[in-house]
Amino acid sequence: MALLEIRDLTHSFGGLTALQDYRLKLEPGEFVGLIGPNGAGKTTVFNLACGFYQPTRGDILLLGETIKGLRPHSVTSLGLSRTFQNIRLWNSLTVLENLCISQHSGLGYGLVDAVLRNRRFRESERRTIKAAEEVLEIMGLSRFASELPKNLPYGMQRRVEIGRALASRPKLLLLDEPAAGMNPGEIDQLIETIRWIHEHFSLTIWLIEHHMRVVMTLCNRIQVLNFGRIICEGSPQEVCDNEKVIEAYLGGGDSGNA
């Protein structure tokens, strides 16, 4: 069974159709890239997949079950986690707390347990903090555990974002431009980290990225989106050679889309 299946997804903002008849089938363990020029609708796809937008038409199935109509936190608890293009960390909470709170739906205790500090609370709290610390270790962020995210350099904040998404132990990880604003050295490191977590956690990763080096080295399969439609899909090599893709990126002389 496909981990994620998206069928004929269409989304309009008022009269503007941002996405039309989008399709995707993600098998467990795949690494799929989603690229396209600015405004092509890439982030809209992610916002639909995580439940933040409700689609105008079409269906999204996670492990065979529809997630249409679910609120984002429920989608996350089903095993889908994401990062944000513009970093959205909780800046008054420490890095460690950020990673703990992203496990919120799996805490398994409530107000009464928190006030009584009973066994259920203590065990859950210990488990949550341990999981967060493990992820910090993996992401090389342990020394920043008690820092506030806003005091970290930009590249590190991006890593915290990925760490926060990982801490909830997702099956499917959506990365929205993880390399944006990073320098070449940081990008190399990021590629290594993402590759490592892909193998180590046997994750399925779905990536939006503008840096071609990141996409080309990591992805098995790439989809290209332009004006809300898939214009090409295939292996990195096929996509590179595709005329429509070159046209979309560089602009064709007599393109009807221009």
Add this chain to the structure above:
Amino acid sequence: MPIRSYSSYALYALLCLAILAATRGNWINAYVQIVLMFIGINVILSSSLNLINGYMGEFSCGHAGFMAVGAYITSVLNVWLFASDRVFGPPVLPPESALFLFPFTLVVGGVGAALAGLLVAIPSFRTRGDYLAIITLAVNYIVKSGVENVQAIGGARGFMGMRKVVNAMEEVWDLPWTMIWIMVFVGLCVYVIHRFVNSVYGKGIMAIRDDEISAEIMSVDTRKMKITAFMLSSGLAGVAGGLFAHILGYINPGSFTILKSTEVMVMVYLGGMGSLSGSILSAVGFTILLELLRPLQVLKWVIIPMLLILLMLFRPEGLMGNRELTTVFPKLRRWFASKEP
């Protein structure tokens, strides 16, 4: 470790015993006792409002409305159950049983106020900031006008008879019961809030403050957390209201206006948003300041706003900012696991 984790409870228990002894031994007069009780009420009010305005980052300015709900529910219940009254007739239960049942009626008042908190919690799913502030304002007015127009509970004239209930308790066992219950509930309130905001579960509301959208997407059930926080906060305000009603034995809708809400808000901002110790310190300090400036009469209301303006100019984050006492004075940590109750 054990000493450290119990030292704050022990300290609070000692403080309560000292106050109790002072009251019993007549070392402090009735006026000081009443001020002490108002301090307790204000601690509950400011720390519970801090949950919303500080920790969750919403702007609630109708806290007195919830206080009124609790005050009226508890008072009416107590007078109906334990006292003979013109409207409610003879007591339903033997007046002596008030001694045991008083905390329960307080909690019932708190639950009533918590349900009234839903009036704010549900709109908060769709709106926040200034717009939610207007809703809280409206709720404050709804409650106040509602009470004013129910003649059975005195309407605008107010409601009394709670003194008889306190007297009934004191006849059974001659202790200052109102004071005792205030101390107990202040302790409970601080304990509950402290533990709530120091759990990963409770920190969900701080994630809402920092970025509501990412909180919802990163697995925080924002609706549930908002309901929890609003109900907890308004419930505690309701308990404070129930206790408040028994200090003087008389309440009227005029005590629960927007002015009272503003007073509580001032205490929260004075102490520092998202700082429990700040809220407690400022509730204590502000109440004492109000009493000290009483001889100045009307001038008081010139000086206090002036102080506020100065505070906002020179220390806009409040006395404690976002920090706790233990962060400001790390040495305290040797003695207290975290904030004293």
